Amino acid sequence: MSVPHALLALLSQGPKYGLQLREEFESGTGEVWPLNVGQVYKTLGRLERDGLAESDDTSQDGPQKRFRITAEGRQALADWLRTPPDLTSPPRDELVMKILVAARVPGTDAHEVIQVHRLYLLELMQQWTRLKEGEARDDLSLALVVDAELFRLDAVIRWLDAADVRLARAAAEPPRPASTPGPAPRLRRLGARR
Amino acid sequence: MSRPEPGEHAATVLEFRRVSKTYGQAPTVVRALAEVDLSVRAGEMVAVMGPSGSGKSTLLTIAGSLEEPTGGEVLVCGLPLADMPRWRRARLRRRVIGYVFQDFNLLPGLTAAENVALPLELDGVAVPKARTAALSALEALGVAGRAAWFPDQLSGGERQRVAIARAVVGDRRLLLADEPSGALDSVNAGEVMRLLHEACQRGVAAVVVTHDAQLAAWADRIVLLRDGRMTGQTTRPPGPESLLLPRETR
Secondary structure (H helix, E strand, C coil), X not given: CCHHHHHHHHHCCCXXXXXXXXXXXXXXXXXXXXXXXXXXXXXXXXHHHCCCEEECCCCCCCCCCEEEECHHHHHHHHHHHHCCCCXXXXXXXXXXXXXXXXXXXXXCCHHHHHHHHHHHHHHHHHHHHHHHHCHHHHCHHHHHHHHHHHHHHHHHHHHHHHHHHHHHHHHHCCCCCCCCCCCCCCCCCCCXXX | CCCCCCCCCCCEEEEEEEEEEEECCCCCCEEEEEEEEEEEECCCEEEEECCCCCCHHHHHHHHCCCCCCCXXXXXXXXXXXXXXXXXXXXXXXXXXXXXXXXXXXXXXXXXXXXXXXXXXXXXXXXXHHHHXXXXXXXXXXXXXXXXXXXXXXXXXXXXXXXXXXXXXXXXXXXEEEECCCCCCCHHHHHHHHHHHHHHHXXXXXXXXXXXXXXXXXXCCEEEEEECCEEEEECCCCCXXXXXXXXXXXX
């Protein structure tokens, strides 16, 4: 989550005070992303320094200060919205690591490890769904955040299902003859993100 | 009927005791279910998940007394199905069990209200009384305004609401659903699950078979099947509060 751009987005609706920005940030993200006041003022200071936002009165600091977006800030926000996030390299995913390790550690039943994670993720999805059923019903921001989380968890469960099948198939198949010489393909920048 | 609080005693509506089902004869026996134990209480929604061929649909057809197990015992509302003569089982299917199918299965020549009233009329309920019950079921599902419409005049979401109304009309205690959201998009599919969950909150017990984790997550409990065996189930997860910021910081 880019806090500077989220604050610019709020300022694009009109001038606002720091505390107001913090409240609107949290309600706008379905109250699932905490943001402390210090972080808000630090970020506003940076936005001001970079000419993306300006304040009413530069002589006063703290909650009395009201901020507004500049033309450069509007342009930076528009550019950010249309810039795809870096999804080209796989993230260093702890769960992927655990399953890769489980498949290699002697005496470990990788299917049982997968099942433990599958059940945990399903329970997490049940929790998010309860939120969707209750508080998110009349809160569009929260509903969008909950949907995103459910799709993400769903994708992880599907990956676990696929891993389960692949591991079972690999165990049933006879080992393949040694592959052609040469280095195995390696993923670019594995673990570079997060 | 009201939904009991967690921990409060609720009547068991469906119970599987070491239920097995095999098809064919040696040496080509196919084991569809193997010693499955499952009980579903009034007000509870249980989702059954598993890969293709895991026994999900067999479990549902046995629960609906459409097939008989080759081992174990099935009880509906405390009554063992095996002890019932055929006519009593048929009556149980009409009065106690409601079905929701993947493709809705509404009769095209009947209006929404007539479709919903039909199971009651087939069970000998007088037409005006069946119609009143049908209208109240349609009302509960938010489609009372479509009572006089024919299925082909309804949207996919409305058709499935009518199908759910038909499944819960009267005093049904057990709802059995096989991939109930059919080919609906994810938002409408979620809406179908919300309606089924609301039906459970009014006291119905439901078993929903699905391969979709997002739909299964609407259930109070998720049971996993693999090769006919129950391989695990979720425990009651904590409430959603833990996902939100603490109140004092909001």
